Amino acid sequence: MQTILVTGSTGNLGRAVVAALATGGFQVRAAARDPGKLGSHPGVEPVRFVYEQPDTHAPALSGVDGLFLIAPPLDPEAAAKLNPVIDLARRSGVRRVVLTSALGVDAVEEAPLRRVERHLMASGLPFTILRPNFFMENFSTGFLAPMVRQGGIWLAAGDGKTSFISVEDIAAVAVAVFRKDSPPRECNLTGPEALDHAEVAAILSRVTGRSITYHALTEEQMLENFRRAGLPEGAVQYAANLYRAVRAGHAARITPDVEQVSGRKPMTFREFAQRKAAAWR
Numbered sequence: 149m150q151t152i153l154v155t156g157s158t159g160n161l162g163r164a165v166v167a168a169l170a171t172g173g174f175q176v177r178a179a180a181r182d183p184g185k186l187g188s189h190p191g192v193e194p195v196r197f198v199y200e201q202p203d204t205h206a207p208a209l210s211g212v213d214g215l216f217l218i219a220p221p222l223d224p225e226a227a228a229k230l231n232p233v234i235d236l237a238r239r240s241g242v243r244r245v246v247l248t249s250a251l252g253v254d255a256v257e258e259a260p261l262r263r264v265e266r267h268l269m270a271s272g273l274p275f276t277i278l279r280p281n282f283f284m285e286n287f288s289t290g291f292l293a294p295m296v297r298q299g300g301i302w303l304a305a306g307d308g309k310t311s312f313i314s315v316e317d318i319a320a321v322a323v324a325v326f327r328k329d330s331p332p333r334e335c336n337l338t339g340p341e342a343l344d345h346a347e348v349a350a351i352l353s354r355v356t357g358r359s360i361t362y363h364a365l366t367e368e369q370m371l372e373n374f375r376r377a378g379l380p381e382g383a384v385q386y387a388a389n390l391y392r393a394v395r396a397g398h399a400a401r402i403t404p405d406v407e408q409v410s411g412r413k414p415m416t417f418r419e420f421a422q423r424k425a426a427a428w429r
């Protein structure tokens with residue numbers, strides 16, 4: 149049985165990947181800054197792991213066959229944190245690294261996650277890079293959930309469309325990649341349709357039976373909100389770049405990769421909202 153180390157395992161994506169790998173027959177080592185957050189699940193061994201604390205890396209990687217790497221979100225220092233872990237994974241005998249990047253990152257060479265992609269490609273390790281679009285779960289358990297519960301979505305997304313994807317579909321791709329002998333090296337992962345935020349708000353309104361409205365902010369208004377919420381300036385500027393790409397239409401692209409790699413059709417936003425309706429009660 150393969151053992152896979154999953155970093156960021158307490159987050160939106162990490163939790164889904166840990167659950168999918170464990171039910172898919174893998175032994176999972178769930179890496180977390182606070183392993184106490186994880187609870188106890190069959191086939192899952194929690195381990196302490198902090199990017200800024202190198203002494204936590206070798207014990208987490210010891211005896212591991214595969215590494216599913218998740219960067220801290222909106223982190224301009226992603227390369228400084230992840231690249232040494234990739235180097236240690238090679239020295240520790242890890243046989244495959246699956247990196248979570250983000251859709252469109254390969255078009256921006258100076259992007260923090262692109263610098264991690266480049267390092268992994270040059271590492272000599274077998275790898276797969278997953279580039280998902282914005283997660284649907286941002287609305288249910290992520291940074292947009294409190295807004296939705298208040299009855300609004302306040303963002304500088306303009307009327308740009310986004311092919312949102314569920315973390316469950318990304319996790320299904322992760323399982324398929326670790327099962328295959330020759331998985332693809334790069335997957336651009338999207339949902340099956342592109343929606344603007346007014347359309348998202350309309351679906352959430354119908355599913356919850358409440359009025360949820362999209363408020364199109366200027367970039368400066370959105371960044372002020374992020375600063376007021378305590379986001380460090382590097383993360384604020386990172387988020388500004390993401391929503392510039394949305395407004396320019398770069399998040400609207402739809403790819404066939406989820407179904408091609410995992411064999412399942414990615415869920416629609418309506419299916420997601422119906423399944424997660426309890427999140428907004």
Ligand SMILES: NC(=O)c1ccc[n+]([C@@H]2O[C@H](COP(=O)([O-])OP(=O)(O)OC[C@H]3O[C@@H](n4cnc5c(N)ncnc54)[C@H](OP(=O)(O)O)[C@@H]3O)[C@@H](O)[C@H]2O)c1
Nearest residue numbers: 156157158159160161181198199219220221250281282283
């Ligand atoms: N959200 C999206 O729409 C989206 C779209 C495309 C790509 N991505 C990428 O996907 C990744 C995961 O996103 P997410 O929404 O799942 O994020 P999330 O829910 O915020 O989870 C982030 C995870 O990283 C851990 N973490 C943060 N700082 C760490 C550190 N210094 N050392 C070790 N672990 C640390 C967190 O642990 P704690 O519980 O201890 O905080 C948490 O488990 C990010 O790299 C993001 O760039 C996200």
